[in-house]
Amino acid sequence: MNRPSAIRAEAAARLPELRQRHAAQFAAPLGRRLATGLAIGGPVLLLFFGLWWIDASPARLWHGLGQLGTFAALMVPPDFGTPERLQIYLHALAETVAIAFLGTLTAAILAFPLGFIAARTVVGQRVVHFLSRRFLDTIRGVDTLIWALIWINVVGLGPFAGVLAIMSSDIGSFGKLFSEAIEATERKAGEGVVAAGGGGLHRIRFGLLPQVLPVMLSQVLYYFESNTRSATIIGIVGAGGIGLHLAEQIRTLEWQTVSFLILIILAAVALIDVLSTALRSRIVGNRVAPA
Amino acid sequence: MSRTVPRLPDATLAPLSRAYAEAMAGRRRQTLLGGVILVLAVLVAALTAEVDLAKFAANFDRLPAYVSRLFVFDTGPATGHSVFSDPAEWYWGLARWGRLLAETLLIAYLGTVVGAMAAFMLSFLAARNVGRWPVARFLAKRFLEFCRTVPEIVFALIFVVAFGLGPLPGVLALSIHTLGALGKLFAEVVENADMGPVEGAAATGASWVSTMRFAVVPQVLSNFASYALLRFEINVRGASVMGFVGAGGIGQDLIEAIRKFYYADVSAILLLIILAVVVIDMATERLRHRLIGLEHRA
Numbered sequence: 001m002n003r004p005s006a007i008r009a010e011a012a013a014r015l016p017e018l019r020q021r022h023a024a025q026f027a028a029p030l031g032r033r034l035a036t037g038l039a040i041g042g043p044v045l046l047l048f049f050g051l052w053w054i055d056a057s058p059a060r061l062w063h064g065l066g067q068l069g070t071f072a073a074l075m076v077p078p079d080f081g082t083p084e085r086l087q088i089y090l091h092a093l094a095e096t097v098a099i100a101f102l103g104t105l106t107a108a109i110l111a112f113p114l115g116f117i118a119a120r121t122v123v124g125q126r127v128v129h130f131l132s133r134r135f136l137d138t139i140r141g142v143d144t145l146i147w148a149l150i151w152i153n154v155v156g157l158g159p160f161a162g163v164l165a166i167m168s169s170d171i172g173s174f175g176k177l178f179s180e181a182i183e184a185t186e187r188k189a190g191e192g193v194v195a196a197g198g199g200g201l202h203r204i205r206f207g208l209l210p211q212v213l214p215v216m217l218s219q220v221l222y223y224f225e226s227n228t229r230s231a232t233i234i235g236i237v238g239a240g241g242i243g244l245h246l247a248e249q250i251r252t253l254e255w256q257t258v259s260f261l262i263l264i265i266l267a268a269v270a271l272i273d274v275l276s277t278a279l280r281s282r283i284v285g286n287r288v289a290p291a
Numbered sequence: 292m293s294r295t296v297p298r299l300p301d302a303t304l305a306p307l308s309r310a311y312a313e314a315m316a317g318r319r320r321q322t323l324l325g326g327v328i329l330v331l332a333v334l335v336a337a338l339t340a341e342v343d344l345a346k347f348a349a350n351f352d353r354l355p356a357y358v359s360r361l362f363v364f365d366t367g368p369a370t371g372h373s374v375f376s377d378p379a380e381w382y383w384g385l386a387r388w389g390r391l392l393a394e395t396l397l398i399a400y401l402g403t404v405v406g407a408m409a410a411f412m413l414s415f416l417a418a419r420n421v422g423r424w425p426v427a428r429f430l431a432k433r434f435l436e437f438c439r440t441v442p443e444i445v446f447a448l449i450f451v452v453a454f455g456l457g458p459l460p461g462v463l464a465l466s467i468h469t470l471g472a473l474g475k476l477f478a479e480v481v482e483n484a485d486m487g488p489v490e491g492a493a494a495t496g497a498s499w500v501s502t503m504r505f506a507v508v509p510q511v512l513s514n515f516a517s518y519a520l521l522r523f524e525i526n527v528r529g530a531s532v533m534g535f536v537g538a539g540g541i542g543q544d545l546i547e548a549i550r551k552f553y554y555a556d557v558s559a560i561l562l563l564i565i566l567a568v569v570v571i572d573m574a575t576e577r578l579r580h581r582l583i584g585l586e587h588r589a
Contacts, residue, residue, distance in 0.1 A: 046400065047404055053458070054457065054458040054462055065453075068450075095339050095340060098336035101333075105333065134569075137569055137572065142564070143532045145535060146532065149549050150549075153353065154350055154351070154353045154357065155343075160342050160347070163342065232442060233444045236448075236535065237535065240340065246445060251452075265441075266437075269440055
């Protein structure tokens, strides 16, 4: 206890001298200090401003949490009502899975050529690369629910609009992921094919595809699972699936049915997760899932 | 150098080529079986999802028609003219939309920050290498799983009933989903951290909290920030549709414009959203590269 304070006292006594000797340590540049202050203070200020803006007063939060507690108590036990309702819900769940499956599959098929076009290593044209990337970004910038609303105008209400909505938003993601997978491939295999007398298409078929196909398949399977989750909600805007019933039951405060619906959604997603993981490890071997 | 390729005698060659043919036939059978299963699955799914290709083909011209109609005024003095002829009229509601877009970004920001802070705390409990209490780890993992499996819009629907309309339920819904998604990623980062400093800190007699603070946090912070930025980008997209269920942001005006067929407004709002998403995409990518660069230098 004694020694540190002795050192401290000595240091304090010699402070002016130390300050002079190690000027750089004591006088951090004003600009940097300001930048650090801003980098920490700005976000914190924004956080408090935001909390004020959205009216997150403790009283309101407390009241809402109380309400949530009441809802949670009303949710048990989960109940589906009559057997006819059960049949409707199960059919809607099947529809949801079908929407996710078809949407993912068509998106993958359509994004396959796009991925090659957007890959820098296959199409050398910078303009093509830039334009196709921006195109894919724009598609990705629109949320699935918005796509669903747009497609409803084309094919009418119902699950088909949902399939097209999942497909549209996934084309953007797949196109980007596929092109990145293609850019990350080893070029030597393609060079070997060319050296053996193969043409451009041969290079892609025998030098590129065997490398990227497993990666692509694994990404598609991964998206199938996350799309099942998206497909559960597009019913909210009328594009088929279980979301319509879920939104309806929440709005009419039928909490027991709500908890039942959430439970079967969780079960379906878990089942598909297990299935796609099994398939993925069969196809790809034990490669890691893409982040 | 020999000029001829050595040729195996037929007697040796025959069993080899038979084995090759058999192996190839086996593989082909398997591929064929997979293909048949896939086609069956597609058929069943198409029936369930009421896919009607004839209707699709018949109505397909509605998509370009719809898109081109989005860019034509349908009310006011400029009816029938392209929106590009009068941008001021096109963006008549810019002040309101700008405010709503800012609110959308704010919802995404708050959702990300609140969710990331909660994920930060839970990730240390859920990580296999530093989590000390198995029960807490199990509970934390299941809780995170639940948070990320239930879609954020479902949370928003429930919270709108509990907390009332406005951006607050949107922020809460996004933060819960963010907690689930980031909690898992953060825990994985912590699991990959170097355990040397942890042992060092433990050897000095540090408590669990200070071990985490001084041995783990400095290693993982830049990765955490990078993932949080990525999540922010996703949340901007999510926040843009929160208004669909009354949970604040620009979605409210968008769905109203779509439902009431205010075509020019739809395109104006959509373009604003896309612009915001692309700008934030590019900005966060810059920041993330800088963060990752920092880590490599350290």
